[in-house]
Amino acid sequence: MSAVIARTRFSVLDRSRTREGRPHTEPLRDTVALAREAEALGYHRFWVSEHHGVPGVAGSAPTVLAAAVAGATRTIRVGTGGVMLPNHQPLVVAEQFGVLESLFPGRIDMGLGRSVGFTDGVRKALGRDKDDAEDFAARLGELLGWFAGTSPTGVHARPAEGLRVPPFVLAMGEGARIAARAGLPMVIGDLRGREKMLRGIDEYRSLFRPSPWASEPYVVISGTIAVAGTEEAARRLLVPEAWAMAYSRTHSTFPPLAPAEETEARTMTAKEREFYESGLAGHIAGTEDQVTHELETVLKESGADEVLVTTSTYDRAALLDSHRRLASLFAPRG
Numbered sequence: 001m002s003a004v005i006a007r008t009r010f011s012v013l014d015r016s017r018t019r020e021g022r023p024h025t026e027p028l029r030d031t032v033a034l035a036r037e038a039e040a041l042g043y044h045r046f047w048v049s050e051h052h053g054v055p056g057v058a059g060s061a062p063t064v065l066a067a068a069v070a071g072a073t074r075t076i077r078v079g080t081g082g083v084m085l086p087n088h089q090p091l092v093v094a095e096q097f098g099v100l101e102s103l104f105p106g107r108i109d110m111g112l113g114r115s116v117g118f119t120d121g122v123r124k125a126l127g128r129d130k131d132d133a134e135d136f137a138a139r140l141g142e143l144l145g146w147f148a149g150t151s152p153t154g155v156h157a158r159p160a161e162g163l164r165v166p167p168f169v170l171a172m173g174e175g176a177r178i179a180a181r182a183g184l185p186m187v188i189g190d191l192r193g194r195e196k197m198l199r200g201i202d203e204y205r206s207l208f209r210p211s212p213w214a215s216e217p218y219v220v221i222s223g224t225i226a227v228a229g230t231e232e233a234a235r236r237l238l239v240p241e242a243w244a245m246a247y248s249r250t251h252s253t254f255p256p257l258a259p260a261e262e263t264e265a266r267t268m269t270a271k272e273r274e275f276y277e278s279g280l281a282g283h284i285a286g287t288e289d290q291v292t293h294e295l296e297t298v299l300k301e302s303g304a305d306e307v308l309v310t311t312s313t314y315d316r317a318a319l320l321d322s323h324r325r326l327a328s329l330f331a332p333r334g
Contacts, residue, residue, distance in 0.1 A: 002292055004299045005330050009306040011045035012038045012323065013081040013222065016059035017241075017312045018256040027058040028065060030316060035069040037320055039076035042331035044306065046073070047081035047111055053122040056244055056254040063096040070104040079109025081187065081222075081308065082170045085139045086116045087126050091157055094146035098160025111187060112140065113170035114178075119252070137178045140169070144182070144213070167213060168220065176200040183211025187308060191223030191298065192282030201302055221298065222308035226285040227325035228318070234285040236260045237322060240314040242279030249275045257314040292329055 014034050016027040035046040048065045051057040059065055062080040070078040078100075083093055093110075100108045114136035116128050123129055144167065146157035169179035171188040179186035180203070188200050201219055208217045224241070228234040239260040248254040250272050268276060284294045295307070309326065313319050 001332060002296055002329065004296050005292065008299055008304065008330065009044040010042075010326065010330050011047065011077075011220075011306060011308045012043050013047045013049065013308050013310045014059075015049045015051070015057055015310070015312055016065070018056050018058050019314055020256045020258045020262075022256075024058060024256075028068075031059070031065065032068050032072045034316075034320065034323075035073050035076065035078070038323065039073045041324060041327035043076060043323075043327065045077040045079060045109060045308075047079045047109065047308070049081055050084050050087070050113075052087075052126065053119065054254045056248075056256050063093075063100060066108070067100060067103070070100065070107060075107075077107050077109055078104065079168075080111045081310075082111035082113040082168070084113045084115050085136060085143065086114060087128060090139050090143035091146055091155070094143055094157040094160040097165045098147075098157060098163055101163045101165045102159045108165050109168060110165045111168040111170060112143070114172070114175055136175075137182070140167075140178065140182060143167075148212075171200060171204070176204040177207055180204045180207035180217070181209060183209045183214050185214055185218035185220065187220040187222055189222035189308075189310070191221065191225075191284055194282075194298070194301070197221065198301060201304070218306075219302065219304045220306040220308050221302055221304040222310050224283040224285070224311045225291065225295075225307070225309045225322075225326055226283065226311055226313075227288060227291050227322045227329075229287065231286045231290065233318075234287070234290075234322075235280065237311065237313045237315070237318055238280050238283055238285055239263050241312045242276050245279040246272050246275035257312065259314050288325055288329060291326065295329070 014031045016031045018024050018027050038046050048062045049059050050062045052060055062083055066078050097110050145151050147160050149161045168185045168187050169175055171186045186204050205217045226234045226237040240257040243263040244255055
């Protein structure tokens with residue numbers, strides 16, 4: 001067993017991806033079922049995401065879904081990867097996490113992102129625009145203030161005030177600097193852009209200021225990890241998401257996942273093929289031995305404390321098998 005892998009925490013983010021030909025409500029139940037499996041396999045956290053108006057994603061209300069996940073599990077930490085803070089009033093976010101922490105004490109994480117809606121239509125429906133991401137640092141400070149009871153409004157966030165819900169910043173570009181200055185743990189991806197990711201981690205560590213939330217830097221690296229019995233089987237796990245990304249880049253909408261065999265038989269335009277091949281590249285994918293080697297490399301390069309696995313694919317049984325095989329590398333059974 002690899003020593004560097006054994007001392008690293010592994011967690012799962014499930015985006016509740018919809019699947020072609022399946023009910024669009026099914027992924028939410030799939031997410032809850034996967035959380036139970038992740039808990040049994042020894043994963044540290046299970047997080048859910050926030051997307052609005054996206055045909056390929058059912059997870060639009062992460063704190064609601066997190067409540068369902070926490071209610072269906074007993075020990076695994078549950079959180080969001082993340083709540084997109086520009087979309088919400090910080091008071092409401094504090095109240096929601098205060099409720100979660102009150103119901104499931106000691107198990108809730110508050111992962112926070114700075115993205116706004118995927119399209120102009122979604123942003124308009126949310127009453128937001130692209131510039132709202134620019135005041136993320138101020139919104140983050142306001143949110144943390146509700147837990148500390150320091151709001152200048154004289155209002156108190158119930159039941160959040162006085163509770164400790166660990167905050168994490170999802171770092172894209174400026175996010176690494178914001179996380180460092182706020183003294184918060186950082187989640188950074190993705191594994192395909194290794195050099196950019198490592199630069200972000202170095203910047204985060206160099207700028208980090210200890211805070212009441214964290215005395216030292218804490219780095220979570222995120223990305224797709226696919227493990228299967230053969231290298232080819234692992235690659236096929238990547239196909240549905242790679243095609244969805246290629247389609248979104250060329251048609252401006254993110255579709256439900258299609259079966260791998262359907263995509264492999266598809267006639268693509270040159271631009272679609274370019275995006276598709278790019279979507280297959282750079283992930284950690286292969287047999288247990290191959291993945292062990294790749295993981296050891298990235299963990300040594302990054303010094304990461306934790307890995308957040310974000311793999312999505314059409315075949316849910318194959319996805320669960322991948323999570324099982326990965327768990328055998330950090331928490332071998334028997």
